Amino acid sequence: MQQVKTGDTVRVHYHGRLQNGQTFDSSEGRDPLEFTVGAGMVIKGFDSGVLDMKPGDKKTLNIPVEEAYGPKSDEMIMDYPKANIPADLNISVGMDLQMSNPQGQVFQVKVAAIGSEFITLDANHPLAGEPLIFDIELVEIV
Incomplete structure (x- = not known):
């Protein structure tokens, strides 16, 4: 079965939350998020977090501030x-x-x-300075 590599376009379902458990975004009830891995379309930690996944795989990503929206400036x-x-x-x-x-x-x-x-x-991004947690499921490699 094919694994995600840089340059692949993928579709994922996700649930994003803060360390206190508060949800800040989710694809629930919507189409999966589609992006090209390595193209800078999503935050760095999310981008690299899907590498080597196969369709149907699920995992939790713990993304540090530096790989999310960065520190508050x-x-x-x-x-x-x-x-x-x-x-x-x-x-x-x-x-x-x-x-x-x-x-x-x-x-x-x-x-x-x-x-x-x-x-x-x-003017900082609302999630700047926050480590993020994403539960993701790779739906498909397009």
Whole structure:
């Protein structure tokens, strides 16, 4: 039976959770996730975790921060002038907002704090700094 190797396109079902057991994503009730191994389409630890699996195989991946979304970066936290926030937008701590950079790329930020003149925005990936656990099942090698 064929085993997964770099360059293969695979389909997997998965259940992703944090170390405290909280689910953050799952393919349950959806089509399996399809990606090409080694193409950078998924996080590094997930990508390498499917290598050598055969269709029908199941396993649990314990992915360290460095092979997931990386550590939280202080460079991704910024103060933004409250005066630049639309007056009709009622911001609150924990709220997700979308911003764009000068090149027009859109990215998501989370309101981390609200001060008198500035709001603190966190542009880190929501799972940055978290080791992740995935229960996966290789459905097929396409």
